[in-house]
Amino acid sequence: MRTTRIVELDLAPSQPASRSFYATTIAFAGSIWRVLLNRWASDRLNDLDDRQLDDIGLTRHDVFAATHASRLFDDPAALLAESARRRAVTRFDRIRRN
Secondary structure: OOOOOOOOOOOOOOOOOOOOHHHHHHHHHHHHHHHHHHHHHHHHHHHOOHHHHHHOOOOHHHHHHHHOOOOOOOOHHHHHHHHHHHHHHHHHHHHHHO
């Protein structure tokens, strides 16, 4: 006795090729809202003193550049994270030299 395996081909795509207009609009509005929230939160870093900023790997210039010198829809949190990463590479070299 032989069993035959039937393979069904699913020719319909599992997800639509493009999102609907409403889903795209909601995603865009959500990303703008996230950027604005990050901008407001980054602006609160101006309340910290220089020692506290140094503890998290930032300078006053980094905060100013992320919040004021960037374009409106640039995410300041991403800019601040990149500044902190760049400073972390050289931070321990400065300590070793002293």
